[in-house]
Amino acid sequence: MLHVFDAFRDISTLSVGIRLLMAVLCGGVIGLEREYKRRPAGFRTHILICLGASVTTLTSHYLLLYMECYTDVGRLGAQVIAGIGFIGAGCILVTRNRRVRGLTTAAGLWSAAIIGLAIGAGFYEGAIYATLLVLLAEMVLTKLKYLLWRDTPEINLYLECTQNACLDQLMQDLRMEGVKILDLEITRATACEQGTACALLTLQLHKQYDMDQLLREISDCQGVMSVEQF
Incomplete structure (x- = not known):
C-alpha cells in the first residue's frame, strides 16, 4: 500500500471530498477515450457512474460507523455491480449486418462502477491501477487487435x-x-x-x-x- 493515502482512509470530511473528486477524475479519464471515439456513453456518463458507485460505498460505511446499522457493508456495492448491467446493455447495439457494437463501452461502464466502489472504500491504489489498465486496454490494445485482424x-x-x-x-x-x-x-x-x-x-x-x-x-x-x- 502507498502510505501517502493513509491519512485519507478514515471517513472524514476531507477524505470524502478527496474520494469524490478522485471518482470524478478516474471516471472522466476513462470517459474521455470513449468520448473521443464518439461512443454512446462518453465523458459525463462515466463520471456519473463512477461517482455514484463511490457514494454508494461511502454510504455503506457511514451507516455502519456512524448510524450503527450493523449490516453487510458490501451489500449496496453488490447491487451496483448487478444493476450497472442495465445501463451497459443499453450501449450494446446490433447493426443491420448483425455487427455487435458497444461491448467495449458497456465493459468500460462496468469497470468505472467497480473503480468507484474501490475509491469509496478508500482503496486508492487499486482504483488508480485499474484506471490505468482500463486506458491501456482501450487505447493501446486496440491497435494490437487490428494487427491481429490483419494477419x-x-x-x-x-x-x-x-x-x-x-x-x-x-x-x-x-x-x-x-x-x-x-x-x-x-x-x-x-x-x-x-x-x-x-x-x-x-x-x-x-x-x-x-x-x-x-x-x-x-x-x-x-x-x-x-x-x-x-
Whole structure:
C-alpha cells in the first residue's frame, strides 16, 4: 500500500471530498477515450457512474460507523455491480449486418462502477491501477487487435448484391481464386432493401493473400453494392 493515502482512509470530511473528486477524475479519464471515439456513453456518463458507485460505498460505511446499522457493508456495492448491467446493455447495439457494437463501452461502464466502489472504500491504489489498465486496454490494445485482424487468414464479410445471380457468380469467382467459403448465410429479405440479396460470409484466405486486395476485388465485381468486414 502507498502510505501517502493513509491519512485519507478514515471517513472524514476531507477524505470524502478527496474520494469524490478522485471518482470524478478516474471516471472522466476513462470517459474521455470513449468520448473521443464518439461512443454512446462518453465523458459525463462515466463520471456519473463512477461517482455514484463511490457514494454508494461511502454510504455503506457511514451507516455502519456512524448510524450503527450493523449490516453487510458490501451489500449496496453488490447491487451496483448487478444493476450497472442495465445501463451497459443499453450501449450494446446490433447493426443491420448483425455487427455487435458497444461491448467495449458497456465493459468500460462496468469497470468505472467497480473503480468507484474501490475509491469509496478508500482503496486508492487499486482504483488508480485499474484506471490505468482500463486506458491501456482501450487505447493501446486496440491497435494490437487490428494487427491481429490483419494477419488472420479468416474474415467475416457482410455483402449486398443487386440479385441472387450476382451472389452465385461471386461465390464461383472466390473458389477459383482459392478462397475457401467456410460459412454462408443468406439474411432475411426484411434486412435488405427490396430487390437486393444480402449475405454473411466467413472466408479462409491464404496467408499471402492481401485482405485489402480481396475487399477491393469484391467491391469491383459487377452487381456488388457494398461489402464490409465485421
